[in-house]
Amino acid sequence: MLEPIVWEEDRLSLIDQRKLPNKLEYFICKDYRDVAYAIKEMVVRGAPAIGIAAAYGMALAEINNENIEEAYKTLKNTRPTAVNLFWALNRCLKAYKEGKSIVEEAKRIQREEEEVCKRIGEIGEKIVDDGDTILTHCNAGALATSKYGTALSVIRFAHYSGKRIRVIADETRPRLQGAKLTAFELNYEGIPVKVIVDSSAGFLMQRGEINKVIVGADRILRDGTTYNKIGTYSLAILAKYHNIPFYVAAPLSTFDLESSEEDVKIEERDEREVAYIENIRIVPEGVSCINYAFDKTPAELITGIITEKGIIKPKEEEIIKLFKGIKWKSQ
Numbered sequence: 294m295l296e297p298i299v300w301e302e303d304r305l306s307l308i309d310q311r312k313l314p315n316k317l318e319y320f321i322c323k324d325y326r327d328v329a330y331a332i333k334e335m336v337v338r339g340a341p342a343i344g345i346a347a348a349y350g351m352a353l354a355e356i357n358n359e360n361i362e363e364a365y366k367t368l369k370n371t372r373p374t375a376v377n378l379f380w381a382l383n384r385c386l387k388a389y390k391e392g393k394s395i396v397e398e399a400k401r402i403q404r405e406e407e408e409v410c411k412r413i414g415e416i417g418e419k420i421v422d423d424g425d426t427i428l429t430h431c432n433a434g435a436l437a438t439s440k441y442g443t444a445l446s447v448i449r450f451a452h453y454s455g456k457r458i459r460v461i462a463d464e465t466r467p468r469l470q471g472a473k474l475t476a477f478e479l480n481y482e483g484i485p486v487k488v489i490v491d492s493s494a495g496f497l498m499q500r501g502e503i504n505k506v507i508v509g510a511d512r513i514l515r516d517g518t519t520y521n522k523i524g525t526y527s528l529a530i531l532a533k534y535h536n537i538p539f540y541v542a543a544p545l546s547t548f549d550l551e552s553s554e555e556d557v558k559i560e561e562r563d564e565r566e567v568a569y570i571e572n573i574r575i576v577p578e579g580v581s582c583i584n585y586a587f588d589k590t591p592a593e594l595i596t597g598i599i600t601e602k603g604i605i606k607p608k609e610e611e612i613i614k615l616f617k618g619i620k621w622k623s624q
């Protein structure tokens with residue numbers, strides 16, 4: 294399996310996801326500023342992965358004897374929507390304030406998140422039937438976590454258990470995480486995958502060519518409202534219309550029990566991501582573009598949320614029950 298986040302000899306190496314699928318290269322981070330750059334520029338991306346990377350950013354600040362509060366602030370301001378970033382940074386800051394090692398805390402976060410993704414796969418594969426064709430959006434795989442993934446962990450474990458499944462990856466404009474990353478990751482492991490343009494999902498559903506939709510999440514509120522890559526909401530509406538089960542797979546670190554919808558900042562990225570394809574302008578000069586990176590899917594469109602502690606309905610009482618006995622702080 295790919296190893297997107299490697300901590301070795303006091304430095305952090307990240308698979309440079311901007312270069313996939315054509316080059317598998319590592320981007321080396323020697324200080325927290327390198328990590329902040331890597332998160333902002335999407336060298337590393339995906340909610341759990343940016344949380345883990347940010348934790349190592351704090352670890353680098355500790356090793357380099359830099360100001361920890363400054364590092365925390367810089368890393369916190371890289372991307373606004375995925376809550377795992379704030380969750381991981383807060384864990385590291387707390388460890389530091391308690392006089393514990395940030396390096397050890399970051400390693401613990403990575404180990405735990407990998408284990409959690411494995412559990413999501415083992416638990417979630419039960420919803421997959423032999424012969425299913427599963428649509429997924431963006432990349433919620435090992436590249437977006439550290440190992441296994443969330444939505445792709447469910448798909449991986451269904452494949453490992455011998456179920457004959459096929460995956461359809463939305464290309465996921467504008468950054469093409471589906472076409473570039475999900476297709477690369479699944480193909481790397483021999484899991485059958487085909488790529489479609491985002492706009493053909495509805496037609497494939499209408500033709501009965503999709504049995505399930507499984508996506509990841511960047512933030513889930515206490516009422517089940519789910520923030521994920523732009524386009525997720527449209528897929529959820531389409532799935533509802535065609536009676537296709539729509540699942541979200543996410544670890545507890547992606548839940549945000551404290552915020553309400555007004556508190557969640559949807560990242561808006563540079564409009565050039567839409568206006569250009571591989572450095573060629575495709576939108577007429579003088580025309581601007583709208584580039585929200587995430588959207589919001591209401592709970593009533595979601596069949597179930599697959600977590601490391603079981604599959605739940607996206608309902609407040611079930612979500613609260615998940616967190617019984619767990620202390621949690623987002624931002």
Ligand SMILES: CSC[C@@H](O)[C@@H](O)C(=O)COP(=O)(O)O
Nearest residue numbers: 338339340431433437509510522
């Ligand atoms: C397990 S990753 C889940 C989400 O983080 C993923 O679906 C997603 O939306 C990633 O967005 P990105 O902008 O590539 O960081």
